[in-house]
Amino acid sequence: MAFTSPALLLLLAMSVFPLLWALYLSFTDYSATRGGPADFIGFGNYTAILTSAQVHQRALTTLIYVVGAVALQTVLGFGIAYLISRRTHGRGLLTTLFLVPMMLSPVVVGLFWRFMLDAQFGVVNSMLGSRGLGQVEWLTRQRTALLSLVVVDTWQWTPFIMLIALAGLTAVPKYLYEAASIDRASEWFRFRTITLPLVWPLLLIAVMFRAIEAFRLFDLVYILTNGGPGVSTETLSFHVYKVAFLGFNTGTASAYGILMVLVVIVLTQLYLRYLNKLKEG
Amino acid sequence: MRYPKRRGRSSVPGRKVRLATAAMLLVATTVAACGDGKDDGTKASAPKAPATIPELTKDPLTLSFIWFDWPPAHALEAFANAEYKKERPSTTIKVNTVPNANWHDAMFTQFAARKTDFDIAILDSQHIGEAVTNGNILDITDFVKNNIDVTAYNPYLLAAYGQFPQAETGKRDENASLYGLPLLGDTWTMIYRKDLIGDKAPQTWDEMISVAQKCQAEHPGVSGLAFHQANGSDAAAVTYNTVNGVYGGNLWDSKARKIEGVLNDAAGQEAMDVLVNKMKPLTAKGSGNWFIDEVNAAVAQGKACIAFNWIAASGGLLDPKQSTLGTTRKQILDKLGFATLPRQKTDLVPLGGMGMHVSAYSAAANQAEALNFMKWFERADIQKKWAAAGGVPSRTDALQSPEFLTAGPFNQVYTDSVPRMRDMWNVPEYARLVDIENTNVNAALNGAKKPKDALDDIAKEQQGVIDSSGRKGGGGL
Structure with missing residues (x-):
């Protein structure tokens, strides 16, 4: 206990206390800049958030983004991992190269993609132009802006899925494939009945981590679109930021944050139960 | 046998004491934090500075x-x-x-x-x-x-x-x-290409639009206009407010604290229509997220006939290292002109x-x-x-x-503009008001909202912010 107490105290001060403090503030009308007493208003903040059309709009944007980005990353990440796992030479080098985007700061990634996707001066439109294709307004049109966010997030985080999938693929016992070969099983049959079922649980865990991360997306939105055009790419996290720091409505922002944490906890619990069932099955 | 003894010391009562201590620490910290907030609350207005300068320190x-x-x-x-x-x-x-x-x-x-x-x-x-x-x-x-x-x-x-x-x-x-x-x-200065539209700057807003239109048609690859459209900071909001002022609109009735019905009156609607339907088509494709730097870049690269930017940010335009308009400051100034904003129904400038x-x-x-x-x-x-x-x-x-x-060639513009200036709202809710305006004007400029809907939404949402000071719960949404 004596050895762990510093860590426990740190956890208490840096994690547990802020959470409890935010929970307390979420039932008040406190504002960090205005100061003054934090008046208790019951579930007023929660009711306002849950019934707000603005929040519903951001929730839908976040949902579309999470589903789009995670689905794309899963397909690509698993595909790349599968192709790498079949190679005998250069596997390490390829894996390292593919991991580079994941190592970069999201702000840096956002900045250079912002330059690349610029409609006038960006390299992407320049390449499209050299092939006789028209200019695309990547970051300033409703549909393309959200698509751009999905693409950039996919570029950065596909390696994460790839890494987990690769670990799963390399752990599949070789004798299963050998047995299937003796039975003259087709490539597709082997993939469907051996590879996928064994890698699937691990892949689902990777999907869960990515979904949680994507649900909290803030930095890429801030750098690439600033939530625009209008508010069409504002995610829940970005909206919380605005509530917290533009108007300094600390009570509302705390309730908003607590609700987001609750959503993640509930969904993760349901997901983990499904994973356990899958494991038992 | 030392191990069991140690375990004995960590028996249930010991753990309880430690847990109680941790809980007390947590409560004490919470109470301290609560107390801090309440103390600050008593300071509701700005403290006074001394009327005379106190003795200055001799230390670095x-x-x-x-x-x-x-x-x-x-x-x-x-x-x-x-x-x-x-x-x-x-x-x-x-x-x-x-x-x-x-x-x-x-x-x-x-x-x-x-x-x-x-x-x-x-x-x-x-x-x-x-x-x-x-x-x-x-x-x-x-x-x-x-x-x-x-x-x-x-x-x-x-x-x-x-x-x-x-x-x-x-x-x-x-x-x-x-x-x-x-x-x-x-304030804003109008930056115009003398070599493309002539030495004389447009005098009215309508004339400016028609000159930009002609210039764009005559010079492929050069857009008629470049101005702030981004939804960050106060970019798009200042642009709309400028056009609103020039076309005789008002941002609000400050005495009655009324925005709805004032901002989106006939003059406000006309200003939004001019901005979205007449000015926006003359800008470069994808310029919907442009702010100070992007407008300057467009001018420096010779991509705009007429641009609007803050005077204090325009110095770089005269730097030959940053410009394709000339290899010397004089060559650049042969092509660039700086003028006060054109007038229309009023002569207001931001x-x-x-x-x-x-x-x-x-x-x-x-x-x-x-x-x-x-x-x-x-x-x-x-x-x-x-x-x-x-x-x-x-x-x-x-x-x-x-x-x-x-x-600087734009400094006379500032001196001439001083009597024509108009500011936005200086109220504690400013950050939220400007965000509402920025996001909605940006939406209108980028086709995410119809201009009239955007203006009505600005007026409604801003009025909601102004009226919501006493609301309990959900402030800031």
Whole structure:
């Protein structure tokens, strides 16, 4: 206990206390800049958030983004991992190269993609132009802006899925494939009945981590679109930021944050139960 | 047998004591934090600065500013360290900069913590209300009375950068309190390509649009117009407010605190229609997220016939290293012209620029030094030197001085624009009001909303913010 107490105290001060403090503030009308007493208003903040059309709009944007980005990353990440796992030479080098985007700061990634996707001066439109294709307004049109966010997030985080999938693929016992070969099983049959079922649980865990991360997306939105055009790419996290720091409505922002944490906890619990069932099955 | 003994010491009562101690610590910390909030709550308005400058420290001191990252911030640091040091050799000036989009957050999160790493906040004129209401900056009314010659300024400039409650456009309420002094004046200038549209600048807004249209048609690859459209900072909002003013609209009825029905009246609708349906088609494709730098880049690369930008940010346009318009400043100036904004139903132009405000949480020695710096900075001779160093002064004598008028081709534009300026709302809710306007104007400019719907939404949402000060729960959504 004596050895762990510093860590426990740190956890208490840096994690547990802020959470409890935010929970307390979420039932008040406190504002960090205005100061003054934090008046208790019951579930007023929660009711306002849950019934707000603005929040519903951001929730839908976040949902579309999470589903789009995670689905794309899963397909690509698993595909790349599968192709790498079949190679005998250069596997390490390829894996390292593919991991580079994941190592970069999201702000840096956002900045250079912002330059690349610029409609006038960006390299992407320049390449499209050299092939006789028209200019695309990547970051300033409703549909393309959200698509751009999905693409950039996919570029950065596909390696994460790839890494987990690769670990799963390399752990599949070789004798299963050998047995299937003796039975003259087709490539597709082997993939469907051996590879996928064994890698699937691990892949689902990777999907869960990515979904949680994507649900909290803030930095890429801030750098690439600033939530625009209008508010069409504002995610829940970005909206919380605005509530917290533009108007300094600390009570509302705390309730908003607590609700987001609750959503993640509930969904993760349901997901983990499904994973356990899958494991038992 | 030592191991079991140790386990024995960690028996249930021991763990309970430790758990209780941890819980007490948590409760104590919580209570302390609660108490802090309540103590601050008693300080509802700005504390007063002394009427005379207290004795200055003889020890070395760093006087810190906070501003956003742009050329005037670097110019200020260089200028102040060169000139102020002559008077106070032991003082070093440090201008801390943050990205423009983080400027408000960087200052007000520190104000919220009641501890700042800056002594002088360079606030936008519209931030004053929020800072004063929260008691974040010093009330310098008495200091100004004793140390500053207020008759040396255009009254509206003095009011815009220091007064709260906000002054009526063009006036100053001499009975109102002052919380800041001008640091940098600014407004929009019209930048036009003399080689493409001729030496004479368009005189009316309608003429400007038609000239831009003709120029775009005659010069493929060059867009007719370039202006701020981004949804960050106050970019798109200032653009709409400018057109709104020129077409005779009003942002609000400040006395009745009424926005709905005022902003979106016939003049407001006409302004939105002009902006989205007449001006936007003349801009470059994908320019819907352009702000200061992008507009400057378009001008410097010869991609725009007419552009609008803040004067204080236009200096780089004359730098041959950054321009494709010429290899010397003279060659560039042969092609670029700078003029005051065209008139239409009114001649209003946007008020930009910022003032200096002393942090209420700064150490006493630093506050004294800050007041001394402000008194020094507002001297007539220093204002002229600031003008020569690239700054935009606010004293009338400096604005009309040869030092200022010859320092840049756009400086005459500023001097001519001073009597025409109009500001936005200077209220504690400013950050939310400008965000609502920015996002909706940006949506209209980028086809995400119909212009009329966007304007009606701005008026409705802003009115909601203004009316919601007493609302319990859900503020800020």
